[in-house]
Amino acid sequence: MGHSHRLRIIAALSNGRVHVSELARNLGLSRPLLYMHLDRLEKAGLVRGRLELSPDGKAMKYFELVDFGLHLTPETVIAALDADERETKDE
Template sequence: MLAAVGHPQRLRIIAALADGRVHVSELARRLGISRPLLYMHLERLDKAGLVTGDLVLAPDGKAMKYFELASFDVHLTVETVLAALRTDEQEGHHDVPETSP
C-alpha cells in the first residue's frame, strides 16, 4: 500500500476521488493526464486495495468505468517502509529515475 501511494500522481488520484465515484474520462480530464497513464496508476492503487472500479451500463448500452476510494487506514512504521521498498524493488518499479554521481 505504501509503495502505491509513493507517487505524486497517485496521491492526486486519491484526492480527486475523495468526494466520491468518478468516471475514468472525467478523472483524466480533472487531472490533466491521459487515460492509459491514469489506468496504469489506478491499477497500482487497485492492487493495493485503495480504490475499486466498476463498470456501469449507460442507457445507450455503452460500458462506463467508474472508480472510487476503498476504505483504508495506513499505519506507518519503519517495518512498513522497509517492506514497501522491498516490494517495489522486487516488482521493478522505479518511479524516480536513478542518477549517477
C-alpha cells in the same frame, strides 16, 4: 502511495466515484498512465473500479475510494519500495 499522481487520484476520488475519462481530464493524465496508477491503488486495496452500462449501452468504468486507514512502519515503506521496483522492472 508515495507517488504524487496516486495522491492526486486519492484526493480527486475523496468526493465520490468518478468516471475514468473525467478523472483523466481533471488530473491532466493520459488514460494509460491513469490506469497504471489506478491498478496499483486497486491492488493496494485503496480504490475500487466498477464497470457500469450507460443508458445507451456503453460500458463505463468508474472508480471510488475504499475506506482505509494507513499505518506506516519502516518495514511497510521498504516492502512498498521493493514491490514498486519489481513492478518497474517488469514493465
